[in-house]
Amino acid sequence: MSKPYTLNELLIIIVAREIHDYEHIILGQGLPTTAGALAKALYAPHAVLMMESGIIDFDPLLPLNHIADAHACRGFSYATDLFSTFTMTYRGFVDVCFLGVAQVDKFGNINTTVIGDYFNPKMRLTGSGGAADFISYAKRTILTMRGGQFVNTLDYLTSPGYLEGGDSRDRSGLFPPGSGPCMLLTTRGVFKFHPETKELYLAQIHPGVSVEMVQKDVPWDLKVSPDLTETEPPTEEEIDFMRHFAPGEVAGRGLRTELVLANLDKKAQRCLNKT
Amino acid sequence: MALFQQPANDKGNLMKEPTNKIMSAREAIEAFVHDGDQLIIGNYTVSTCAELVFEVIRQQKKNLLLYSQSGILDVEVLVAGGCVDRLVTTYVLRSGGKFGGSAVERALKAGSLEIEDYTNFNYNARLEAGKHGFTFMPVLEGVMATDLFKIRGFMGEDKYRVIECPYTGKKILTVPAANPDVCIVHVQRADRFGNSQYWGAIGSVPAAVLSSKRIIVSCEEIVEHEIIRSSPHLTIIPSFRVNAVVEVPWGAHPTEVLGYYNMDRLMYGLFMVAAATREGMREWMEEWVYECPDREAYLTRYFQRFGMDILNSLKAKPYYSAPANYGSAFTSVWNAKGEERDMGLTLEELEDIIQEKGLFHE
Numbered sequence: 008m009s010k011p012y013t014l015n016e017l018l019i020i021i022v023a024r025e026i027h028d029y030e031h032i033i034l035g036q037g038l039p040t041t042a043g044a045l046a047k048a049l050y051a052p053h054a055v056l057m058m059e060s061g062i063i064d065f066d067p068l069l070p071l072n073h074i075a076d077a078h079a080c081r082g083f084s085y086a087t088d089l090f091s092t093f094t095m096t097y098r099g100f101v102d103v104c105f106l107g108v109a110q111v112d113k114f115g116n117i118n119t120t121v122i123g124d125y126f127n128p129k130m131r132l133t134g135s136g137g138a139a140d141f142i143s144y145a146k147r148t149i150l151t152m153r154g155g156q157f158v159n160t161l162d163y164l165t166s167p168g169y170l171e172g173g174d175s176r177d178r179s180g181l182f183p184p185g186s187g188p189c190m191l192l193t194t195r196g197v198f199k200f201h202p203e204t205k206e207l208y209l210a211q212i213h214p215g216v217s218v219e220m221v222q223k224d225v226p227w228d229l230k231v232s233p234d235l236t237e238t239e240p241p242t243e244e245e246i247d248f249m250r251h252f253a254p255g256e257v258a259g260r261g262l263r264t265e266l267v268l269a270n271l272d273k274k275a276q277r278c279l280n281k282t
Numbered sequence: 283m284a285l286f287q288q289p290a291n292d293k294g295n296l297m298k299e300p301t302n303k304i305m306s307a308r309e310a311i312e313a314f315v316h317d318g319d320q321l322i323i324g325n326y327t328v329s330t331c332a333e334l335v336f337e338v339i340r341q342q343k344k345n346l347l348l349y350s351q352s353g354i355l356d357v358e359v360l361v362a363g364g365c366v367d368r369l370v371t372t373y374v375l376r377s378g379g380k381f382g383g384s385a386v387e388r389a390l391k392a393g394s395l396e397i398e399d400y401t402n403f404n405y406n407a408r409l410e411a412g413k414h415g416f417t418f419m420p421v422l423e424g425v426m427a428t429d430l431f432k433i434r435g436f437m438g439e440d441k442y443r444v445i446e447c448p449y450t451g452k453k454i455l456t457v458p459a460a461n462p463d464v465c466i467v468h469v470q471r472a473d474r475f476g477n478s479q480y481w482g483a484i485g486s487v488p489a490a491v492l493s494s495k496r497i498i499v500s501c502e503e504i505v506e507h508e509i510i511r512s513s514p515h516l517t518i519i520p521s522f523r524v525n526a527v528v529e530v531p532w533g534a535h536p537t538e539v540l541g542y543y544n545m546d547r548l549m550y551g552l553f554m555v556a557a558a559t560r561e562g563m564r565e566w567m568e569e570w571v572y573e574c575p576d577r578e579a580y581l582t583r584y585f586q587r588f589g590m591d592i593l594n595s596l597k598a599k600p601y602y603s604a605p606a607n608y609g610s611a612f613t614s615v616w617n618a619k620g621e622e623r624d625m626g627l628t629l630e631e632l633e634d635i636i637q638e639k640g641l642f643h644e
Contacts, residue, residue, distance in 0.1 A: 143424025
């Protein structure tokens with residue numbers, strides 16, 4: 008029996024397991040930087056962590072708030088600019104990048120820009136940031152999804168996956184051969200792309216999750232690997248690291264926000280009482 | 283597009299004496315930001331030039347075309363303040379997830395704001411082109427497969443254009459140069475002439491600043507010119523490009539400034555909660571922007587509301603960069619004996635030789 012854990016913690020742990028020693032990793036805002044810290048501490052001590060703000064080879068002191076967080080700057084090896092971080096990726100010096108997903112289609116194309124019409128949005132999301140260029144040129148891209156959705160048709164294509172599937176990404180001539188998303192990690196399971204059709208399929212499910220639960224969220228007829236495996240539960244070491252480094256993740260985003268807001272209220276109230 | 287720009291100083295290169303450019307935020311924004319300008323936020327995610335942004339709003343500048351690489355606090359308040367008609371960005375704040383919103387979203391829905399979306403690299407490339415005086419910059423062609431390329435806002439055909447590489451025949455995706463009228467930027471330190479030092483997450487800060495025609499710098503502290511001269515690798519803006527220097531301690535609050543203070547999560551949290559609704563945003567801006575004539579008033583209000591403890595706890599604990607040795611072996615061509623090192627002669631001896639050879643004109 009492993010220590011109890013939450014699915015949110017498990018997601019970050021399986022993201023970290025995809026980082027190999029000596030790799031050059033671009034980390035985006037949020038979950039990936041915490042996964043990077045975990046990987047460096049437990050399995051990939053020589054991995055080079057990088058952020059598009061030009062902070063290269065850093066060790067985060069705590070879970071970062073964003074890609075230019077001061078807590079990544081207390082000692083790092085190379086201070087470059089955003090432009091050079093992307094041309095570095097274009098030239099093939101980045102092994103893997105991690106991108107969060109708001110909408111994803113069956114070929115791993117991503118929308119992080121808008122829900123509804125671009126010019127008259129129902130919901131305006133963050134936009135591309137670095138995503139479109141990183142998924143184009145990193146050797147591997149790992150997608151992560153918390154609270155996003157699977158859709159048949161994206162409202163806006165922000166970041167290119169396998170386009171229309173099959174060899175359409177390679178045929179476009181716009182991307183290095185073999186690049187593109189290699190998996191999608193969610194709080195339910197691990198999805199991979201069929202080598203020929205490039206269609207997303209369920210490769211692995213997390214303990215306690217059923218295939219039906221996964222299929223319920225997918226609007227197309229989701230294929231399931233005949234060799235479907237179950238995710239290995241986190242080790243005690245992994246959980247201990249998470250609880251110590253990023254205790255907020257045990258709560259997950261929604262509950263954590265609630266707890267932070269409650270504390271904000273308390274703090275503000277305390278300040279008011281003092282004056 | 284004019285490739286050759288007027289120098290920042292009105293008297294141009296004729297004025298060799300460095301000028302003291304220190305002024306207040308009010309004076310600087312009054313003098314150098316005009317209605318209808320293309321205004322660029324020099325900072326990227328951190329060290330946001332909050333006081334300069336607030337002053338633009340207090341002076342009710344109108345019809346701006348705003349550039350911001352990551353439009354968070356800066357873009358939200360400028361849009362909510364009614365200063366912006368058009369926005370070029372790569373990242374928009376979304377407060378409160380699915381049930382929240384942002385000033386940008388509300389303005390887009392109301393039709394009072396037009397937006398042009400780029401990727402981080404595309405946006406930075408436009409400034410890089412502008413900074414170097416080029417008319418365009420090649421960018422990474424993968425974007426051609428996306429709606430960033432296909433769906434165009436107010437830039438229309440000029441958002442991206444595709445050309446053929448004259449050397450390889452390959453299709454090259456390009457973006458046009460951007461040379462905003464005026465940049466506002468917050469840095470760690472500057473001297474009174476405008477030499478400005480910034481370190482940490484460099485992002486697109488130098489490109490945003492140097493592509494611009496006018497530059498307003500706010501800083502945590504004004505330092506002696508000698509400090510700048512002993513650490514030139516930290517200087518991102520040379521004095522001759524700068525129009526105004528404003529000393530504003532806590533000038534980026536509630537965002538962070540590396541080496542000075544952390545992000546204020548209490549204040550930022552309150553702002554995020556406010557930004558989710560129109561009414562919340564209006565109240566927040568009333569309290570922290572309109573009713574505070576300057577940063578001093580803002581800080582006074584902050585102390586009154588929340589006390590001193592929070593700000594004190596946010597101050598950075600020092601972690602100094604190792605000094606880089608800029609020294610050389612010699613400080614002049616003359617050795618201790620007064621001889622020029624290579625010829626082995628004193629000035630007198632050298633002049634005698636020239637005299638002997640009859641090379642002097644009298």
